[in-house]
Amino acid sequence: MNLFTHVNATTIAEATAATAKAGTAPIAGGSDLLTYLRTMCSPNAPTNLVNLKTVVPSMAYIKEEGGFLKVGALTTLTAIANDSTTLAKYTALAQAALSVASPELRNQGTIGGNICQKPRCQYFRFDNDDFKCLRKDPAGTCFALTGVNTYHSVFGPLNGCVAALPSDIAPVLVAMNANIVTTVKTWKAADFFVVPNVADARREQINALAAGEIVTEIQIPTPATGSKSAYMKWSFRKSIDFPLVSAAVLTTVAGGSVTAASIVLGAVYGQPRVATGAQTALVGQAINATSATAAGTAAATGTTVLPTPGGTNSNSYKVQIIKVMVQKAVLATA
């Protein structure tokens, strides 16, 4: 494991001040950060950790307030999945939270951590930094482009990297037009999940947080009347697996037809991918098998299957699964 110091922050201001120092990172549930440190996979690993769980007042809460569902950044995924309000009105978020890993990890993992996790690529995560990948070193290589890329992007590289977004929560937040409140500003989710260029010191992040900036709250607008949301996740296994394809869908129906549709894919690109073609295909249609299939087909347009020179299985299956997951998610909002 990387060697590090660990301090308990008592206030968010204290945490902010501490994490502003070079080589310092906040830690919440730690389910991702500690495994990252344990593998010693990155030369950029923090050497100081600031514990947010000791911050007062606690950042673990769920409440409806001012037209938003407000979820504290340290709220566990289990709490979100079990929250009746979330399940009833912000269904996709509850479904996404429930789909993460295993009960033990959901009990530990937080919503803030889920949207701040590191890339989930076998080369990035390989122990001892044996593979100098460009998400860790701008002079490095994207090994997955010519190596094992079964789990990777089908919409091409993002800043040269083909790692796919590992977060279950992120596509839901984009689909539901959420705000992400930090110690610095309030982000729109679509802006938050912009992966920095590899030349940027933040190249390992799946979001655009600045150094020392800490997520404090997630705000999801209360869906309009006639709206429903759904999250569909597909992975090789039904438990303890990261998404390989996911679809977050929010539809608003009036008069039997879709008046607004937000369809966002996860795990198929380096950041949440808004399926604009699918949204267009769905708006004005009744939600049924035909329109859902059309939306699925549209969502899978523009894909690029990665080469597999090593003879490993390709990521082409994701194209098929995108169609099915979008179709199922759309139908789930009927």
Added chain:
Amino acid sequence: MSLVAPYTVVNDPKLHDPMAAMIVTGRLDFPDDRLAGRKLWAAVKTSTNAHGSILADAGTITAVNVGNAGSAYTSAPTVTFTGGGGTGASATATLSATGTISGITLNNAGSGYTSAPTITLTGGAGTGATATVAFTMGKLHIDTAAALAFPGVRGVFHAGSFPAGSSAAGAFATSWTNYGVVIAAVVADDWETARWACNLVNVTYNSPLPVVFDADAAMSASSPLSGRQATGNVTTSTQTRLDAAGNGAAYGLAHCDKTMQFTTDWTPTQQHNPIHPKTGLAYFTGDPGSQTVQGTGDCYGFSVTQNAMSHLNSLYSSVNMPQQQTHYSAHACGGGFGDGESTVQMSMAAVLSQALGGAPVVLKLSRKDHNHIGGRQYDTKGVFNIGYNKDGTIVAWQGGWYGNGGGASGMWYGPRTTYKIPYIDWTAYNIYTNTPARNSWRDVADIEGGGAFERCFDLIAADLGMDPYALRQKNLMGVLDHDQDGTKLIWSDKCVNDCLAQAYSASGYATKWHAPNTKTLPDGRKHGIAIGGRQDSHGGMSGGGRYGHIMMGGTHTNGSVEMYMGGSRASMGPQAAMMVVVAEVLGLPYSAVRLAEWGNGDITLADGMQNGSSHTPGAGSAFYMAALDMRTRIFNRACGLAPLNAVVPAGVTQAKATAVLSTVFPGGTIASFTITNGGSGYTGVPAVTISGGGGTSASATAHVTNGVVDSIVVTNPGSGFTTVPTVVISAVTPDLLDAANGSIFLKSDSTKTVTHATCTSGWDPQISVAQGWGSYLRTAAVGDSPIGSACNSTGAAAACIEVAVDTNTGEVEILSYVNATSTGTTLFKPGVQKEMMSGNEAGIGQWLFYGDVYDPTTAAVLQMSHGCFSHPTAMDLYPTANTYIEVQHNSPSGPLGCHGMAEPASGEGNVIWQAIYNAIGVFPDHNHGAGSPNVILKALGKAT
């Protein structure tokens, strides 16, 4: 050697109780045991290319030493140096007058040698002469300074730290043929420090050599050499089954109705490796010596294995110690793929400990290192040409088994032991590539062999329009048939037939089976069902060399018996079944049997299997024999205790004797006995009870000839006798007794009882040690083979599995999984059930989830088969869909009629693949990896 900071040599006698340490610690991590705070931790630095070496300065050949002088030489043989990287070395052998090699003179030390060259002696008409090269290694370009300077680091070691050619030097690689081999080790105050400091060890590599990772490519004549074999990348072996006229498969193929060619996919790269990274511990007491000078102290090693003796051998050879000064203890491991085999870790820990003056060192691998070191990855395929008749009779089977990693040889065991096929011509291709450590492994071979075979059966059935079960029944060997090959022995329990029948019945196969790709479920998914089974190579009655060791009496005055596993401890699976054997034989409640040492079944569910691989039944028989001996002893003692000592059975006249005290100063002991009445009608050996006379501890044994007591031998003369004691020879003998539930009673009158507790009260410690038996018919004849015949004794299993395949997503749901596994006689029911449960779990994992993922450029293990979050969980298992059937027969070769379950319980996962075929009409291609939904979609043309 690089060594900094003082260290403490542990010399606390409490530490030398290996059993106590073992029991306390569980998995050898020693979190709070008595070593805590005093031990050092080691981690390893590993290679980062697949075929390479460390840059090294040239070394020096200093001498050539005669190893074996050989004989019958008429002239001096030619001395040749090969390997080692250098050139120019030459030497001349000198011949003695008696035709032996008397010496070898080094003429030229040559140059450029970076390792000791190999020396060969040829010619001269003699035989047997060998020689070795004394070599001083040149400097290895490994910079340890930064690691040594890191706080908490106690030492950094590599091959150059030890004398060239020593065991310690050999523990560290200077060249390699796969990614991730051990180059150096760092010892520190804690493991994280050691592991971190490994990153600070700077290794300069030579340019990597060419590599080949793909097994098919490795077979090409133009392939780079992996370096794993002296020549080439492939070895082969063949197996033929001919008719009386000597005709083989070619003849059979020419004399059958139809033929079919079929090539299976390359199966997943299976791992025979525990999830848990391996750990070894070693320390010394007294003088640890060195690699060149033997120490006078003792070395203690701990690790996880199913083969304790092998590890002991590794331990003493690694530290240059006599065997009697090395002590080894293991946790048992095994079960499915729980083969810990941490011998490398333990031996290296011992080397490091020795280098540090004997301080306790724990060497623990990281998960990454664990994925690369000592694993037994293994993937296979079959290429077959099969001849069969229209009625479903298989006539000829020609083709090859291909095993990446050199593991094809064992693949045909299951098929050959299950079905009768007249003509066979099989070739095993053992392929060696630069992917990480590979070896053949028996069960994996059986699984893959069975899986390949079963798929062919299903294809033939489809071609003939037959029910695959009917096809199997048509070709199944009879239960009394002898093995068709090899030793041609009979099976003590040919139970695969019954397993298949019970799986067939319990699953409702008769009404559910349909032709491939013909049934769609109401939800749109495709339905599939299949059946298969195999007489396995495991679960039998070998391991006759194992010992069972039990004790009663002494401080255990409550009738309990204590078991010491010794070498048997390391057998696969738990010892619960052996405890049942002991309890049953002695008539004790299970709770009265205490295991002084215990093992774990690694990832196998708690309490694991009835019997694991072949060793455990052997150990079970050893405990059976030990318990029989103890039964005789305690029954004999019971005969002398009330109320049994007052019973005179019909037909018996009680013998009488008097004691004769010693007249030799100081006296007070019993010198002999005088039989005043030999009695009559004795059917066994009576107890001799000595009481009174003021003395203690005297004991004696009677001898009976033709029902008459004809002598009494003093076994303990006792002490303190002032008058002649009373001697009572019981009328009851042990053969008239039986025992149950902690009481020993007269068979003819069960009201006459004495408890085990009464027997053990005041009883000197009694120890029974017995050796297990091998594979022989012990209790019944089988077919034409009488009691006492050698036999095959193996386990078997069959499965019938139903699946639903979503053709849109490739997802496979196991609708039902019937596992019928033979147990002989079930001794340990919870273990049997859990073994079958974990068998289903492993079967699903092996065929749907597992599969190593390698980087195609380096063959670094990016994802370990079953380790990296790919083990099935309850969410994958659908517990309510599982059915477990114990197929019980009274096996005449095992203790109490049991035999091992072995691995077949986990080996029938291949039926999942068959069921998928039945659902969609095509066998998906694993392509060496997991049978995940993407490969199902690929088979359906929805992915590439």
